[in-house]
Amino acid sequence: MSTPQSAGSSSAYHMDLNRRGRVVIVKLAGSVNMDVCDEVRDRLIEIVDEEPTENLILDLSELKFICSVGLGGISQPTSVAGTTTAA
Amino acid sequence: MPFDPQSLPHRVTIPSDLAAARQIEEQILRDSEHFGYAPECTFAIRLSLEEAIVNAHKHGNRCDPNKTITVSYGVTPERIVVWVRDEGEGFDPNLIPDPTIPDRLDLPDGRGLMLMRSYLDQVLFNERGNEVLLIKEKS
Numbered sequence: 001m002s003t004p005q006s007a008g009s010s011s012a013y014h015m016d017l018n019r020r021g022r023v024v025i026v027k028l029a030g031s032v033n034m035d036v037c038d039e040v041r042d043r044l045i046e047i048v049d050e051e052p053t054e055n056l057i058l059d060l061s062e063l064k065f066i067c068s069v070g071l072g073g074i075s076q077p078t079s080v081a082g083t084t085t086a087a
Numbered sequence: 088m089p090f091d092p093q094s095l096p097h098r099v100t101i102p103s104d105l106a107a108a109r110q111i112e113e114q115i116l117r118d119s120e121h122f123g124y125a126p127e128c129t130f131a132i133r134l135s136l137e138e139a140i141v142n143a144h145k146h147g148n149r150c151d152p153n154k155t156i157t158v159s160y161g162v163t164p165e166r167i168v169v170w171v172r173d174e175g176e177g178f179d180p181n182l183i184p185d186p187t188i189p190d191r192l193d194l195p196d197g198r199g200l201m202l203m204r205s206y207l208d209q210v211l212f213n214e215r216g217n218e219v220l221l222i223k224e225k226s
Binding site (some may be wrong): 033034035065067069071072075 | 105106109130133134137138140141193195197198201202
């Protein structure tokens with residue numbers, strides 16, 4: 001599943017979701033700034049709700065920018081899921 | 088923080104609104120690119136501006152659209168200087184906890200301040216804590 005977002009050149013991000021067996025992989029790419037932090041957090045919470053797993057990998061290898069609010073936005077849902085965040 | 092923001096060539100007062108702040112941020116980034124700042128410097132100032140403006144809007148002005156944020160800035164071949172003021176009561180940066188302490192890793196407080204201090208050469212607050220001066224030297 002792919003969720004492209006384009007809220008302007010400075011805040012465009014892209015979120016991909018893949019499941020491999022019991023592992024859910026969310027790839028977050030692009031730029032997560034103050035404009036889209038809440039949106040990213042809410043989408044991750046939806047994913048955690050819709051794809052229950054104890055093995056969630058958050059792939060940030062192609063994330064170019066994230067602000068501190070964005071860091072909170074990606075850590076909150078993964079903490080709720082009881083998962084480990086890896087960059 | 089004995090600093091006179093009038094010494095900076097550009098001064099803008101905007102409503103406490105993130106969209107309005109975005110335009111200033113983009114102008115400062117354009118100026119830094121014009122002066123040939125390395126991508127690492129541009130990244131540092133972008134991140135720090137985000138943090139300072141979010142702090143001013145969210146923590147300083149409490150998201151009150153009737154309040155304002157004032158930004159003064161100057162970009163020269165040597166350094167980028169940005170001064171941000173909100174209308175809030177201010178805060179004591181020394182009381183912000185270290186977000187890297189294991190027990191606080193999941194808590195949101197202090198990450199923005201830590202990032203600014205990590206990426207910039209100077210981050211200075213006035214005594215009241217409603218003004219911050221950001222300085223990034225060209226490396």
